Amino acid sequence: MAVSRQGRTPVWAKIAEDLRSKIAEGAYQPDTRLPTEADLTAQYGVARATVRQALTALVNDGLIVPRAPRGYFVRLRQPLFYRPQQEFRPQPQTPEMDRFMADHSAEGREPRQTIDVSIVEPPADVKKRLRLADGEMAAVRRRIRYLDGEPFHTNDSYYPLSIVQDTEIMRPLDIARGANEVLAESGHRQVRALDEIYVRMPTPDEIQRLDLGPGTPVACHICTGLCEDGTPVRVVVNILPGDRHVIVYERGGMRGAGNE
Amino acid sequence: MAVSRQGRTPVWAKIAEDLRSKIAEGAYQPDTRLPTEADLTAQYGVARATVRQALTALVNDGLIVPRAPRGYFVRLRQPLFYRPQQEFRPQPQTPEMDRFMADHSAEGREPRQTIDVSIVEPPADVKKRLRLADGEMAAVRRRIRYLDGEPFHTNDSYYPLSIVQDTEIMRPLDIARGANEVLAESGHRQVRALDEIYVRMPTPDEIQRLDLGPGTPVACHICTGLCEDGTPVRVVVNILPGDRHVIVYERGGMRGAGNE
DNA sequence: CCGTCTGTACTGACTAGACAATGCCGATGT
DNA sequence: ACATCGGCATTGTCTAGTCAGTACAGACGG
Numbered sequence: 354m355a356v357s358r359q360g361r362t363p364v365w366a367k368i369a370e371d372l373r374s375k376i377a378e379g380a381y382q383p384d385t386r387l388p389t390e391a392d393l394t395a396q397y398g399v400a401r402a403t404v405r406q407a408l409t410a411l412v413n414d415g416l417i418v419p420r421a422p423r424g425y426f427v428r429l430r431q432p433l434f435y436r437p438q439q440e441f442r443p444q445p446q447t448p449e450m451d452r453f454m455a456d457h458s459a460e461g462r463e464p465r466q467t468i469d470v471s472i473v474e475p476p477a478d479v480k481k482r483l484r485l486a487d488g489e490m491a492a493v494r495r496r497i498r499y500l501d502g503e504p505f506h507t508n509d510s511y512y513p514l515s516i517v518q519d520t521e522i523m524r525p526l527d528i529a530r531g532a533n534e535v536l537a538e539s540g541h542r543q544v545r546a547l548d549e550i551y552v553r554m555p556t557p558d559e560i561q562r563l564d565l566g567p568g569t570p571v572a573c574h575i576c577t578g579l580c581e582d583g584t585p586v587r588v589v590v591n592i593l594p595g596d597r598h599v600i601v602y603e604r605g606g607m608r609g610a611g612n613e
Numbered sequence: 614m615a616v617s618r619q620g621r622t623p624v625w626a627k628i629a630e631d632l633r634s635k636i637a638e639g640a641y642q643p644d645t646r647l648p649t650e651a652d653l654t655a656q657y658g659v660a661r662a663t664v665r666q667a668l669t670a671l672v673n674d675g676l677i678v679p680r681a682p683r684g685y686f687v688r689l690r691q692p693l694f695y696r697p698q699q700e701f702r703p704q705p706q707t708p709e710m711d712r713f714m715a716d717h718s719a720e721g722r723e724p725r726q727t728i729d730v731s732i733v734e735p736p737a738d739v740k741k742r743l744r745l746a747d748g749e750m751a752a753v754r755r756r757i758r759y760l761d762g763e764p765f766h767t768n769d770s771y772y773p774l775s776i777v778q779d780t781e782i783m784r785p786l787d788i789a790r791g792a793n794e795v796l797a798e799s800g801h802r803q804v805r806a807l808d809e810i811y812v813r814m815p816t817p818d819e820i821q822r823l824d825l826g827p828g829t830p831v832a833c834h835i836c837t838g839l840c841e842d843g844t845p846v847r848v849v850v851n852i853l854p855g856d857r858h859v860i861v862y863e864r865g866g867m868r869g870a871g872n873e
Numbered sequence: 874c875c876g877t878c879t880g881t882a883c884t885g886a887c888t889a890g891a892c893a894a895t896g897c898c899g900a901t902g903t
Numbered sequence: 904a905c906a907t908c909g910g911c912a913t914t915g916t917c918t919a920g921t922c923a924g925t926a927c928a929g930a931c932g933g
Contacts, residue, residue, distance in 0.1 A: 421914040548862040552855030570830030595812030602808040682883040
């Protein structure tokens with residue numbers, strides 16, 4: 354029964370490639386069902402495990418989603434804009450930006466968030482960015498934001514405990530004027546920020562918090578807010594599922610020669 | 614989805630979780646070998662396919678890498694900085710080197726790149742950003758950049774053919790002073806840019822071009838460069854493997870109230 | 874001392890089954 | 904008319920093997 358040596362691409366890869374191109378050219382539309390494992394088994398004349406390996410590969414590539422026991426479905430991707438700059442600059446500046454935003458806007462969707470405040474010894478990467486000594490504590494506001502009831506992203510803001518104790522930040526409620534304004538009022542106005550964006554697969558914890566399907570990578574956006582004198586006063590860790598976000602930055606006022 | 618598993622975790626998931634935590638706590642160090650499939654099969658008393666399913670899950674999470682026939686190895690991650698903003702900062706004095714090369718040669722690694730110029734009808738997403746009519750052509754400079762012989766990222770720059778024809782940009786060579794400067798000299802100086810960052814799994818094409826292992830997501834960074842009058846003159850599509858990059862932005866001069 | 878050859882220990886690919894869990898839908902009963 | 908109950912289709916999980924391909928190391932010959 355052994356399949357003859359047909360080049361070096363395995364059979365399952367060919368099946369996957371076949372399905373992949375059919376999806377790409379629209380033969381299978383988003384959110385519709387693919388042929389069943391049994392269908393494909395018969396169609397390609399292989400064992401079920403082989404078809405399964407092909408389908409699993411596509412699942413892990415984020416192209417399809419298994420909805421047992423109904424079948425495999427073509428995944429649909431409709432990302433919304435995520436603008437790190439916006440927290441300090443509420444409105445977009447340029448007309449180009451506006452017309453771009455119109456494409457994927459969140460209008461008409463119902464936003465909601467959960468807030469949970471606690472005092473912790475922060476993880477090592479946060480501790481480093483806040484320049485905290487060993488054993489020094491931080492306040493953390495953990496939020497999960499939802500759109501139409503679906504988890505959208507998480508936002509964990511860490512503050513050195515010494516500067517936020519007994520402020521509004523410690524209360525697990527919305528802060529209408531923004532936590533940054535509260536900090537500014539107590540003499541910790543941020544004037545600079547450093548954004549780092551890591552791209553990786555989610556941890557089991559993140560999968561659970563955000564209800565992620567397999568094949569969904571995340572961006573981990575770590576924002577460090579700095580005062581005039583360079584003191585870090587805030588570190589925000591955002592976990593952004595790749596299938597739900599486009600990260601957008603605007604850059605302007607470039608006069609240097611610069612390389613392409 | 615996450616809720617449905619109530620203590621009924623499959624065996625393969627337990628094995629995966631077990632290995633995952635051993636990796637996390639350092640029982641298996643980066644770049645060392647895990648127990649063999651046979652070892653694990655005996656240790657957990659299950660069939661090889663079950664152990665295999667656990668290992669495959671970890672591979673797809675980017676935690677381990679199979680190096681047949683030597684075994685599975687713990688993956689190591691050592692990302693380098695990628696700074697979209699830097700391309701417009703003043704050029705250093707290294708005439709022969711690209712900005713990229715100047716940045717990274719300091720770290721003692723050997724940079725190299727391939728350049729390939731062609732005239733194409735660009736893909737739909739690029740066409741839209743350049744506001745090209747149907748059938749209108751563009752010049753594309755396709756580059757793959759390497760570090761110590763390993764592919765690092767790809768950089769495809771698209772220009773409307775009408776404005777770059779017969780310029781230096783059409784030659785498949787390094788442009789010491791930068792392609793942006795060439796554009797500026799011909800009256801198309803860019804003053805603004807829009808960065809979009811998408812996070813997803815790579816296409817087979819990208820896997821091949823960048824020699825990506827499974828479980829490696831990519832960031833797709835699309836940069837649109839605009840002239841003073843808002844005309845787009847350049848669209849750059851960068852594919853950045855997640856295990857090799859941290860994307861960094863600096864933000865300063867924040868005055869607005871802004872939401873947190 | 875150096876190259877070559879071969880065996881071994883692995884993973885990769887595939888087969889051919891079995892049983893479990895669960896949405897869905899139609900039949901059945903009230 | 905409506906709720907309830909099964910059966911069915913389909914994926915999820917797991918077993919128990921076979922054969923192929925290959926990096927590595929050790930034996931062997933010149």
